[in-house]
Amino acid sequence: MDKMRITGGKPLNGTVKISGSKNAALPILVSSLLADGVSTYHNVPNLMDIASILRLLEHLGAECRMEDHVVTIDTTGFSNHEAPYELVRKMRASVLVLCPLVARMKKARVSLPGGCAIGARPVNLHIKGLHRMGAQVELNHGYIEATAKKLTGNEIFLDLPTVTGTENLMMAAVLAEGVTIIRNAAREPEIIALADTLNQMGGNVQGAGTSVITVHGVSSLNPITTRIIADRIETGTFIAAAALTRGNITLTECTPQHLSAVIHKAQLAGAQIELGNDSVTVKGPETIKSVDVKTLPYPGFPTDMQAQFMVLMSLASGLSIISETVFENRFIHVSELRRLGADVVVSGNAAMIKGVPKLSGAPVMATDLRASASLILAGLAAEGVTEVHRVYHLDRGYEKIEKKFAEIGAQIERVPE
Ligand code: EPZ
Numbered sequence: 001m002d003k004m005r006i007t008g009g010k011p012l013n014g015t016v017k018i019s020g021s022k023n024a025a026l027p028i029l030v031s032s033l034l035a036d037g038v039s040t041y042h043n044v045p046n047l048m049d050i051a052s053i054l055r056l057l058e059h060l061g062a063e064c065r066m067e068d069h070v071v072t073i074d075t076t077g078f079s080n081h082e083a084p085y086e087l088v089r090k091m092r093a094s095v096l097v098l099c100p101l102v103a104r105m106k107k108a109r110v111s112l113p114g115g116c117a118i119g120a121r122p123v124n125l126h127i128k129g130l131h132r133m134g135a136q137v138e139l140n141h142g143y144i145e146a147t148a149k150k151l152t153g154n155e156i157f158l159d160l161p162t163v164t165g166t167e168n169l170m171m172a173a174v175l176a177e178g179v180t181i182i183r184n185a186a187r188e189p190e191i192i193a194l195a196d197t198l199n200q201m202g203g204n205v206q207g208a209g210t211s212v213i214t215v216h217g218v219s220s221l222n223p224i225t226t227r228i229i230a231d232r233i234e235t236g237t238f239i240a241a242a243a244l245t246r247g248n249i250t251l252t253e254c255t256p257q258h259l260s261a262v263i264h265k266a267q268l269a270g271a272q273i274e275l276g277n278d279s280v281t282v283k284g285p286e287t288i289k290s291v292d293v294k295t296l297p298y299p300g301f302p303t304d305m306q307a308q309f310m311v312l313m314s315l316a317s318g319l320s321i322i323s324e325t326v327f328e329n330r331f332i333h334v335s336e337l338r339r340l341g342a343d344v345v346v347s348g349n350a351a352m353i354k355g356v357p358k359l360s361g362a363p364v365m366a367t368d369l370r371a372s373a374s375l376i377l378a379g380l381a382a383e384g385v386t387e388v389h390r391v392y393h394l395d396r397g398y399e400k401i402e403k404k405f406a407e408i409g410a411q412i413e414r415v416p417e
Contacts, residue, residue, distance in 0.1 A: 004388040004402055006379035007411040008361055011284070012247035014408035018235050018254040019045040019399045020069065020228035024190040026053055026093045027167040028197050028228060032062065032073040033100040034171060035201055037223035041071040044228050048396045052091040056083055060097065075223070078104070085111040085142060091396075092116060095123050096164055098144060099172035102135050107147045112139065117368040119327040129156045129169040133176055153178030153217055161186040161211065161297045167194050173215035174203040182213040188298040189258045193229045200224045232258040233304045234398060235280065237373050239263070240308040241405070242282035243271040244315065244381045249408060250281045261301040262309075265291050269312060290318035290355060295326050307333045307374035314342035315381060316355035323350045333371035336364040340378045340386065361386040366393040373398060380410055389417065 020043035030053065032039045044050060046069060054064040054071070060083070063074040081101050088094040092113035101108035115121050127137050127144060132155075135148035153176045156169060166186040171194075173180035185191065187209055195208030201221040207213045235254040242249040243266055256263065256275045263273055263280070270285030290313060295303040303326035313320040314337060324330045331351055334344045339362050343354040361384030366372030372394040379386030388394075391414070394401060402412045 001389070001417045002391050002414050003417050004376060004379070004391050005413050005415050006361070006376065006386045006388070008359070008380050008382040008384065008386060010245065010380070010409050010411055012241055012245045012249055012380070012405070012408045012410055015250045015252060016238055016404050016408060017252050018230045021045070021190060021193070021231040022047055022049055022397050023163070024193040025050060025228045027096050027164070027190065027194045028226070029053055029057065029071060029073065030096045030100055031171055031194065031197055031201070032057070032075055032223070033060065033078055033097065033104060034175060035221040035223045036075055038072055038074045039223040040225040042069065042227040044069050044071045045231065045399045047399055048392070049091050049093065052087070053094065056087045056094050056097060059084070059087060081105040081107050081109060083110040088113055092121060093164060095126060096168055098126060098146065099130060099168040102130060102146050102148050103151060103172050103175040106149060108144065110144045112142050112144055117332055118330045123165070125158050125160060125162050125165040126168045129158070129165065129182070130172055132156050133172055133180065151176035153180040153215070155181045156183065158182065158184040160184070163188055163190065166191055166213070170194060170198065170205060170213065170215060173217060174198050174205060174221065176215070176217040178217055180215045180217070182215070183211065185211050185213045186297060187211060189229060189232060189255070197224070197226055200226055230254040230258070233302065233370070235259055236262040236302070236305045237308050237377070237398070239266050239271070239273070239280065239282050240312050241377055241380060243269060243284045243288065244312055244377055246284040246286065247408070248283045250279055252279045254278060254280060256280050259302070261299060262305050265293055265301060265309065269316065288312060288316040288355070290316040290320040292321045294323040297326065303327060303330060304370050306330060307370045308377055310334070310344065310351065310353060311337065311374050311377045311381070313353040314344065314356060314359065314378070316353070318355055320353045321350055322353065325349060332367045333374045336371070336375055337378055339364055340382050342378070358383055360384055363387040363389065366390045369393050369397040376401065376405070380405065380412070
């Protein structure tokens with residue numbers, strides 16, 4: 001296992017190219033199962049989670065290759081309908097193969113993804129929707145066992161706007177017989193990206209990006225060549241880094257309109273932000289202002305940016321409140337930030353942050369992907385040396401983050417534990 005060693009206090013200046021979106025790539029790579037033949041995907045981020053999903057697709061019989069951010073998937077040999085525990089437990093987004101398996105193989109045996117550090121993360125809404133489309137679904141010995149002679153379009157109301165739940169059900173509906181309406185659908189940019197991909201394959205998905213998605217089932221889909229959208233959470237992470245270190249960073253190959261809530265809150269905190277078509281330039285403020293944040297489903301402030309924004313607020317000039325409304329246990333990073341001198345008190349789903357003049361470097365432990373990013377940010381701002389342990393969490397969702405930070409002036413290195 002590696003750790004990151006950071007000597008903080010250096011302002012970050014320069015240009016960073018944003019990678020493709022992990023959370024767009026995962027469902028889009030899985031959608032290759034919906035067609036026979038070779039599909040090609042450009043701008044795929046080189047991440048542990050991408051390696052995990054490609055391993056699972058190979059287990060199902062596809063042939064996958066990744067070379068310099070281009071992935072090709074040949075589904076000619078796609079024949080296995082089982083996603084085993086040892087693969088699913090490594091990455092819960094593996095549950096995204098459930099509906100494509102039922103749509104194409106008429107059956108699926110997918111390990112129930114366990115919970116994770118940030119919450120129980122049930123998949124009951126994925127299962128309920130699949131059932132509404134005519135599948136028989138049972139839970140046996142830790143597996144979701146689903147069968148369906150055919151899937152039939154139906155109206156589905158999601159109790160919560162679940163992101164991967166919406167994605168799973170879109171992939172079931174696109175090959176179902178008849179029309180499916182998904183109400184209270186998630187509206188994230190990654191949902192639109194998947195819908196665009198399904199339509200490019202010959203599907204008929206309308207309304208993605210709104211809370212009502214209408215899918216007219218088709219009999220078959222074709223393989224395609226497409227490009228993965230930019231990662232809005234990586235973009236937001238670097239915006240926070242610039243604001244924290246009084247730096248001046250330009251982010252390229254990104255999509256500013258995908259993170260309006262984050263940009264708005266960073267501007268309220270005092271950052272000067274200039275938006276281009278596919279770039280963002282951020283100048284950090286001399287004094288960081290306290291701003292309250294509540295995480296919400298898109299287009300609200302993303303829960304995946306909550307930990308990073310908390311670091312910014314820990315150095316602000318007053319008191320701020322961050323409420324986490326999406327996941328039930330997403331303040332694990334607080335105890336680690338307190339080790340670095342942050343003054344944060346958690347009560348229920350709210351964290352009260354009292355800004356301090358400085359953070360001081362210390363050894364800390366990463367616990368989940370976005371918490372590990374927040375610890376890196378804190379280390380970049382702290383005085384002295386910070387060592388972030390268990391950075392494999394970071395490698396799941398950020399491509400060569402230490403290289404990107406070093407190239408804009410950070411003193412950061414990856415060292416073996
Ligand atoms: C996606 O997870 C993202 N992952 C998460 O990013 C992100 O934090 C989350 O959406 C929220 O935006 C991917 O896209 C691969 P949800 P997902 O289903 O789909 C409850 C990261 O850091 N729920 O929208 O699993 C659930 O418990 C990761 O990149 C049910 O109750 O999230 C949660 O409280 C972390 N039943 C809420 O809905 C269900 O069937 C939102 O979860 C499904 C979800």
